[in-house]
Amino acid sequence: MNKIKLCIIFGGASSEHEVSCMSASSVIKNLDNERYELFSLGILKDGRQFLYTGDVEKIADASFCHDTEHLVPAIISPCPAHHGIMVLNKAEGTYKIQGIDCFFPVVHGENCEDGNLQGLLKLSGVAYVGSDNRGSAVSMDKAITKTILQTVNVPMANWRLFREDYSEADILWCEENLGYPMFVKPAGTGSSVGVSKARDREALVEALSKALKYDGKVLVEEYIEGAEVETAVLDVFENGKRVTLASIPGEIVPNSDFYDYETKYVNDTTSYYLPARLDKDTLEKIRGLAVEIFRALDCRGLSRVDFFAGKKGVIFNEINTLPGFTKISMYPKLMAEYGVAYGKLIDLLVDYAMEEHK
Ligand SMILES: Nc1ncnc2c1ncn2[C@@H]1O[C@H](COP(=O)(O)OP(=O)(O)O)[C@@H](O)[C@H]1O
Numbered sequence: 331m332n333k334i335k336l337c338i339i340f341g342g343a344s345s346e347h348e349v350s351c352m353s354a355s356s357v358i359k360n361l362d363n364e365r366y367e368l369f370s371l372g373i374l375k376d377g378r379q380f381l382y383t384g385d386v387e388k389i390a391d392a393s394f395c396h397d398t399e400h401l402v403p404a405i406i407s408p409c410p411a412h413h414g415i416m417v418l419n420k421a422e423g424t425y426k427i428q429g430i431d432c433f434f435p436v437v438h439g440e441n442c443e444d445g446n447l448q449g450l451l452k453l454s455g456v457a458y459v460g461s462d463n464r465g466s467a468v469s470m471d472k473a474i475t476k477t478i479l480q481t482v483n484v485p486m487a488n489w490r491l492f493r494e495d496y497s498e499a500d501i502l503w504c505e506e507n508l509g510y511p512m513f514v515k516p517a518g519t520g521s522s523v524g525v526s527k528a529r530d531r532e533a534l535v536e537a538l539s540k541a542l543k544y545d546g547k548v549l550v551e552e553y554i555e556g557a558e559v560e561t562a563v564l565d566v567f568e569n570g571k572r573v574t575l576a577s578i579p580g581e582i583v584p585n586s587d588f589y590d591y592e593t594k595y596v597n598d599t600t601s602y603y604l605p606a607r608l609d610k611d612t613l614e615k616i617r618g619l620a621v622e623i624f625r626a627l628d629c630r631g632l633s634r635v636d637f638f639a640g641k642k643g644v645i646f647n648e649i650n651t652l653p654g655f656t657k658i659s660m661y662p663k664l665m666a667e668y669g670v671a672y673g674k675l676i677d678l679l680v681d682y683a684m685e686e687h688k
């Protein structure tokens with residue numbers, strides 16, 4: 331049997347470049363060498379693309395970008411006749427085509443998870459893991475996500491959209507309808523970048539100006555008290571039909587004011603519970619909602635869907651179409667707990683992408 335030519339895409343012109351490198355090195359180390367012929371396509375922070383032929387450890391710590399000896403200028407070709415990558419020989423002004431069977435973008439954040447890269451992958455005519463450009467773009471924008479999910483009555487925190495030109499009436503609406511504390515977050519960031527908890531008007535105005543620096547669209551939300559729970563969603567083909575699975579939800583306890591950037595990446599205070607400490611009915615309800623949300627947003631392949639569970643019941647928070655993918659990230663841990671080990675998970679994702687592409 332011919333090996334599957336699998337191209338792992340990593341890095342990216344994104345604030346989550348380093349996280350991507352860690353995720354990608356994990357994927358590469360766990361690939362079945364009998365099944366795959368590996369190609370590694372690194373995207374630098376300035377957006378340049380290279381085929382990387384060096385040591386995987388230099389992907390893990392993101393130092394591959396300095397390993398010029400092993401960086402071959404290349405671009406994902408938008409031409410379906412190429413069906414892969416154009417490998418450039420700049421000195422001679424020539425290129426050669428490297429055919430690819432499946433792309434696996436192991437990247438996060440802007441330019442990578444927001445539909446831009448997915449549009450290019452769609453044009454390439456090659457199968458690729460994860461949501462397409464539409465599902466990715468819709469899921470990256472928290473305001474659009476919520477607007478769509480409101481139409482199918484998904485429970486969520488009451489919220490209001492703010493832009494640069496907001497007025498005092500908007501603030502008054504929030505004070506009357508949401509009350510303090512409020513959560514303020516840019517529509518399009520991840521990793522809690524630009525997210526604040528505002529306890530009074532002064533803090534709210536400050537939080538708005540901070541969030542507006544990251545995105546011209548900002549959400550102000552009612553504070554939801556409850557456990558933070560996450561579910562891993564995975565598409566598989568069973569007897570030729572698409573089946574969307576949801577893992578048992580897991581729980582994150584930040585042990586800080588909220589799950590902010592410092593808690594996620596700097597201080598190591600977070601505790602995890604697999605499964606989440608909730609009753610069986612609530613766990614099942616979350617699983618059902620996760621699949622419904624994933625489908626309503628036209629997502630595909632995989633996603634992590636995040637909720638709060640407390641006195642107000644189960645409340646949707648956000649969806650991540652390309653969640654962290656190191657062996658200790660929540661998505662693979664939830665799938666492992668569900669019975670799909672890391673290596674098998676990679677195979678299922680590739681199988682699904684290739685089957686659906688047929
Ligand atoms: N409405 C809310 N009520 C309570 N906590 C919230 C709310 N919104 C966000 N948070 C807290 O802020 C964190 C980051 O917000 P989130 O919407 O998940 O953004 P990101 O995409 O950056 O992860 C959450 O994990 C949670 O701890």
Ligand SMILES: [Mg+2]
Nearest residue numbers: 521522636648
């Ligand atoms: Mg989050």
